[in-house]
Structure formats: structure tokens, C-alpha cells
Amino acid sequence: MRSDARLPLALTLAAAGGLMFLHLPILLIFLYAFTTDERTYQFPPPGYTLQWFGVTWNRADVWPPLWLSLKVAAVATTLALLLGSLAAAALSRASFFGREQISLLIILPIALPGIITGMSLRSAYAVMDIPFSTLTIVLGHATFCIVIVYNNAVARLRRLSGALAEASADLGANAFQTFRFVILPNMGSALLAGGMLAFALSFDEVIVTTFTAGQQSTLPIWMLNELVRPRQRPVTNVVAIVVFATTFVPILLAYHLTRGGDATAGAGK
Amino acid sequence: MTLAVEFENVSRHFGAVRAVDGVDMAIPEGAFFAMLGPSGSGKTTCLRLISGFETPTAGTIRIFGQDAGRVPPNRRNVNTVFQDYALFPHMTVQQNVEYGLMVKGIDRRTRARRAGEMLGLVQLDGFGPRRPGELSGGQRQRVALARALVNEPRVLLLDEPLGALDLKLREAMQDELKALQHRLGITFVFVTHDQGEALSMADRVAVFSAGRLVQVGSPAEVYDRPRTRFVADFVGSSNVLPPALAARLGGPAQWASLRPEAVRIVAPGAGRIDGRVVALRFLGAGTRVAVAVAGPAGAPPVVAFAPAGQPPPAEGSPVGLHWADAALHLMEGE
Ligand SMILES: Nc1ncnc2c1ncn2[C@@H]1O[C@H](COP(=O)(O)OP(=O)(O)O)[C@@H](O)[C@H]1O
Ligand SMILES: [Mg+2]
Numbered sequence: 001m002r003s004d005a006r007l008p009l010a011l012t013l014a015a016a017g018g019l020m021f022l023h024l025p026i027l028l029i030f031l032y033a034f035t036t037d038e039r040t041y042q043f044p045p046p047g048y049t050l051q052w053f054g055v056t057w058n059r060a061d062v063w064p065p066l067w068l069s070l071k072v073a074a075v076a077t078t079l080a081l082l083l084g085s086l087a088a089a090a091l092s093r094a095s096f097f098g099r100e101q102i103s104l105l106i107i108l109p110i111a112l113p114g115i116i117t118g119m120s121l122r123s124a125y126a127v128m129d130i131p132f133s134t135l136t137i138v139l140g141h142a143t144f145c146i147v148i149v150y151n152n153a154v155a156r157l158r159r160l161s162g163a164l165a166e167a168s169a170d171l172g173a174n175a176f177q178t179f180r181f182v183i184l185p186n187m188g189s190a191l192l193a194g195g196m197l198a199f200a201l202s203f204d205e206v207i208v209t210t211f212t213a214g215q216q217s218t219l220p221i222w223m224l225n226e227l228v229r230p231r232q233r234p235v236t237n238v239v240a241i242v243v244f245a246t247t248f249v250p251i252l253l254a255y256h257l258t259r260g261g262d263a264t265a266g267a268g269k
Numbered sequence: 270m271t272l273a274v275e276f277e278n279v280s281r282h283f284g285a286v287r288a289v290d291g292v293d294m295a296i297p298e299g300a301f302f303a304m305l306g307p308s309g310s311g312k313t314t315c316l317r318l319i320s321g322f323e324t325p326t327a328g329t330i331r332i333f334g335q336d337a338g339r340v341p342p343n344r345r346n347v348n349t350v351f352q353d354y355a356l357f358p359h360m361t362v363q364q365n366v367e368y369g370l371m372v373k374g375i376d377r378r379t380r381a382r383r384a385g386e387m388l389g390l391v392q393l394d395g396f397g398p399r400r401p402g403e404l405s406g407g408q409r410q411r412v413a414l415a416r417a418l419v420n421e422p423r424v425l426l427l428d429e430p431l432g433a434l435d436l437k438l439r440e441a442m443q444d445e446l447k448a449l450q451h452r453l454g455i456t457f458v459f460v461t462h463d464q465g466e467a468l469s470m471a472d473r474v475a476v477f478s479a480g481r482l483v484q485v486g487s488p489a490e491v492y493d494r495p496r497t498r499f500v501a502d503f504v505g506s507s508n509v510l511p512p513a514l515a516a517r518l519g520g521p522a523q524w525a526s527l528r529p530e531a532v533r534i535v536a537p538g539a540g541r542i543d544g545r546v547v548a549l550r551f552l553g554a555g556t557r558v559a560v561a562v563a564g565p566a567g568a569p570p571v572v573a574f575a576p577a578g579q580p581p582p583a584e585g586s587p588v589g590l591h592w593a594d595a596a597l598h599l600m601e602g603e
Contacts, residue, residue: 166322167355169342171369171420185359
């Protein structure tokens with residue numbers, strides 16, 4: 001009995017410790033965006049200032065990587081929404097020979113280490129003589145963005161295609177009407193969530209990008225390069241806050257969207 | 270008499286599983302037809318065969334005389350109240366009820382009016398703007414009912430529609446459903462595993478066991494004259510007497526059934542058979558008295574129902590059991 005009562009406390013402490021270990025460094029990143037010391041990361045910071053936000057704003061070399069990252073994430077996400085949802089629709093409808101294998105092939109890129117995806121894409125580009133461009137990065141990112149969208153869509157479709165689609169047919173709707181009035185409206189939040197996750201993942205991706213970008217710099221790669229230079233260090237931290245906001249907010253929204261979607265979809269049951 | 274639905278030697282097998290196996294059945298128009306059976310006996314599959322979501326692996330299904338073979342579900346004049354209601358979560362109650370009319374291209378005004386009428390019929394006036402997620406189980410059940418009935422189906426299929434409701438609500442809905450069916454005159458095909466529900470609501474009861482139709486008849490027929498041991502036991506926990514015991518009681522050596530409420534407890538020696546009380550169970554309206562009778566080894570005790578007002582015998586005391594000649598029902602099947 002006594003050990004029962006004590007264990008949760010130990011567990012709570014361990015969990016709290018683990019979470020702090022994971023999250024305190026993030027807070028430090030934020031903290032150093034306000035430090036007055038631009039060369040070393042000494043703790044505690046000698047003083048606090050907002051000047052680095054202005055400095056970052058005026059640094060010309062920050063903007064091209066930012067635009068590139070936004071562009072890549074936007075295009076990769078659009079591509080993923082299109083292909084991922086189509087693949088999900090096809091694979092959740094028909095049951096044909098090899099369906100499971102195709103499904104596995106679609107999901108594989110996310111299980112594969114990014115370094116493998118990156119290397120294979122790079123050698124493929126080399127073999128096919130494709131020069132590095134925005135498009136080569138987009139293709140690299142699309143491999144895992146499609147999986148995100150596909151997984152979200154498949155989960156939702158599986159729930160919809162059963163009872164609700166039957167109820168619709170029972171009430172006299174043909175296949176098109178069922179898709180238009182029942183499946184599609186319920187897919188919306190799943191696709192939105194998938195899209196946001198895909199965008200967030202693409203926006204801060206480094207590994208695949210390193211292999212597929214050539215001389216171009218996306219924002220994360222620019223940050224990586226910036227860290228080794230001892231000049232205006234807090235600028236990197238300011239950018240980190242921007243990256244954090246651009247990726248964390250969509251992920252949070254996606255989480256709430258799928259959760260809310262589940263609650264309403266389950267409510268009909 | 271017009272037949273709403275006919276099954277002619279219908280089977281639906283899933284691989285080795287015989288979900289429905291050689292079922293012959295006729296559902297008359299306007300009937301309140303209950304399909305009764307334990308879980309897994311093939312009731313839902315039968316219903317899905319009528320609605321068109323399953324196709325028979327053998328046999329023919331006719332709906333109002335027409336072979337339903339190739340008619341897809343959306344073209345059958347049959348609507349379903351699903352077991353889990355399957356309301357559209359993204360639509361309001363009003364839109365849910367209008368759905369069937371909307372996909373048939375009926376204009377907005379008519380749609381709204383008819384849906385309103387239906388919501389009134391199921392006592393949900395004013396619930397139109399709500400979402401299914403904001404309703405209680407009983408209210409969702411009514412929406413599902415209104416959504417099906419607004420299409421004016423000739424046959425309404427209900428798959429354990431009251432299963433998710435608590436006892437009190439279930440009893441109220443039983444009365445309401447029965448009244449509704451009476452008023453509309455639509456054929457109701459009602460699936461349940463609750464024998465009390467089937468007997469009290471239906472005018473025809475079909476008892477299923479392991480994919481087979483064991484007996485069809487009026488509730489009184491099925492209750493008083495079960496065809497097999499399974500029916501006797503499943504529909505109302507009757508005494509099932511093995512052939513040896515039936516023979517000792519002066520009948521032919523055949524399986525027989527005997528309703529507990531038909532058995533009177535009398536003084537030892539004054540009845541048809543003597544025994545000793547082995548268990549008592551108080552049920553409110555009376556007491557179930559289990560009496561071990563001398564007889565073939567392994568014969569179960571005979572259960573008598575002592576109505577309240579008559580003090581039940583003490584456990585262990587010797588008693589006699591008596592019943593009218595007609596109460597002992599010989600079964601044709603096993
Ligand atoms: N689509 C299916 N695939 C395989 N087996 C099924 C399928 N549908 C029903 N069954 C099986 O058929 C039997 C009867 O099921 P069902 O009609 O749902 O029974 P009930 O409604 O009486 O509980 C069960 O053994 C069930 O597992
Ligand atoms: Mg069932």
C-alpha cells in the first residue's frame with residue numbers, strides 16, 4: 001500500500017524532470033533573444049534589450065531564406081493536400097490486390113530516416129541531371145508532407161465510409177451526393193489539420209533540405225550557418241522565435257481541429 | 270394480404286460464417302415484425318439484406334412482390350433506423366431530417382415543412398437548429414426515427430433502436446414506437462435481442478438462432494408453443510423437460526416445455542409430481558421456486574412461479590407440483 005502511494009509521486013517528479021529537461025532549453029532560446037551580450041551565451045544574461053528584433057528586421061540576409069522556406073512549405077503542402085487526399089480516397093474506397101503494400105509505400109517516407117530520403121533524392125537528381133532549385137526542395141518535402149495528409153485523411157475516411165455513408169445511401173442519396181454532402185464536409189477539418197502539420201514540418205525541415213537545396217538556404221539552414229558565426233548571435237534567437245511561432249501555432253491548431261472533429265463525428269454514434 | 274418482404278431460402282455467408290442460412294420468411298404489410306435472437310444470430314444481416322447493404326449469397330428477396338436482387342439501397346423504398354443512429358454530425362437536426370428529401374430534389378419550403386411535421390411527430394418541436402452532439406440518447410433516437418420516416422418508406426427497419434437507452438426511457442419509447450406504427454400503418458421490421466421487448470411490441474415474432482429462423486408466429490404462439498428447446502429457453506425462460514421426464518409425467522417421450530407461471534405449488538402427493546425446493550428467487554411480482562424432482566439423472570429442476578400474496582414454500586421443504594393438461598407443451602424440434 002505504502003509503495004502504491006509513493007510511486008505516483010516519484011513518477012510525477014520523474015515526468016516533471018523529463019518535461020523540464022525537454023522544455024527549459026526552449027525557454028533559454030527565447031531568453032537569449034533579449035540578451036545584451038552578442039558573442040557568448042553566458043548565463044544569466046548580463047542585461048536585457050529589444051534591439052535584436054530591430055536588427056533582425058534590418059538584416060537583408062534573413063529575408064530570402066524566410067521567403068524560400070515559406071514558399072517551399074506552401075507549395076509542398078498544396079501538393080501534399082492534393083496527392084495525399086486523392087491517394088487516401090482511392091485506397092479507402094477500393095479493395096484491390098496490393099492495396100496494403102501501396103499504403104505501406106506511401107507511409108514509408110516518414111518512417112525512413114530523413115538522411116536516407118535526402119541521399120536518395122540527391123542521387124536521383126544527379127542521375128537525371130536535374131539542377132537544384134526551389135522545386136527540388138519542394139519534392140523532398142512533399143515525400144513526408146503527403147504522408148501527413150494521407151494519414152489524416154485515411155483515418156477520417158475510414159470512420160465516414162462506414163455508418164454515415166450507409167445512412168446517406170439509405171436515405172436515397174447516390175454516391176456523388178454522399179460524397180458531396182456527407183464525406184467532403186467531414187473531411188474538411190481533417191485536411192486542414194493535415195495541411196497545417198505538413199506546413200509546420202516542411203517549414204523547419206533541415207536534413208532532407210540539406211541534400212536537395214544545393215546552394216540555396218532555407219531559414220533553418222541559414223540558422224545553422226549563422227550559429228557558427230560569432231556575430232550578432234541573438235539575431236538567430238529572434239529568428240528561432242519566428243520559426244517557433246510559424247510551426248507551433250499550426251500544430252496546436254491541427255491538434256485541436258482533429259480532436260474537435262473526433263468529438264463531433266463520434267457524437268453521432 | 271400483401272407481403273411487404275419475402276425471403277425465399279435466403280443465405281448470406283461470409284466465408285465459413287453462415288450469418289444467415291436458408292431463411293424463409295414472409296412479412297405482411299402493416300405488420301410490426303420483430304426479429305428476435307441472441308447476439309450474432311444474424312438479425313442485423315437480415316435487416317441489411319432488406320435494406321440492400323448486403324446481397325444474398327443464395328436465395329431471393331422480394332419487396333412488395335418485386336425481386337430486390339439488383340436494386341441498390343438508395344433506390345429501395347425502405348429506410349433504416351441504425352443501431353448507433355448514424356446521424357450526420359456536421360448537420361443540424363433539421364438538416365438531418367431534411368436530408369432524404371433534399372437528395373431527392375424536393376424544394377426547400379416543402380422540405381422544411383415536412384421535416385417540421387416529423388419533428389413534431391417525434392416530439393422534438395424546436396430542436397431543429399441543434400446539432401446531434403447536443404442531444405441525449407433518447408432525443409437522437411427520435412431524430413433518427415424522424416429522418417427515416419420523413420421519406421414515407423413502405424418499410425421501416427429498426428436495428429435494436431432502444432438498445433442504448435436506459436430502462437425507463439426504453440419502456441416509454443416502446444409504447445411510443447408501437448403507437449406510431451399503429452398510426453402510420455407502415456410495416457416495421459424491428460430487431461432486438463430482448464424477448465420482453467419483442468413480445469410486448471410485435472404482432473409477429475421471428476426467432477433466430479445461429480443464422481437460422483427457428484420459429485415465426487404471434488407473440489402468444491411463440492411464447493406458449495415454442496417449437497424447439499432453444500425458443501422455449503430464450504423466449505421467457507420456460508421449463509424445458511427432457512423426453513424421459515415428459516414420459517414419466519404421462520406424455521410421449523419427447524422434449525416438452527412448461528411455463529413456470531402454469532405450475533402450481535400444492536401439498537406433496539396432491540400434484541402430478543413431487544419434489545424438494547432447492548432455490549427461491551424473489552422477483553417482486555412473485556417468487557421463482559426451483560423444485561428438484563425425482564427423475565432421470567441430470568434433469569434440471571422444475572421452476573414454478575408463486576405469485577405474490579401466496580407465501581412461497583421454505584427452501585428444502587417437500588412440495589407437489591400441479592398444472593393443467595394443456596400447460597405441458599410438446600415440442601416438435603430438438
Ligand atoms: N461483414 C461481415 N463479415 C464477416 N462476418 C460477418 C459480417 N457481418 C456479420 N458477420 C457475422 O455474421 C454473424 C451474424 O451477425 P449479425 O447479423 O450482426 O448478428 P446479430 O445482429 O444477430 O447480432 C456474426 O457471427 C458476425 O460475426
Ligand atoms: Mg446486430
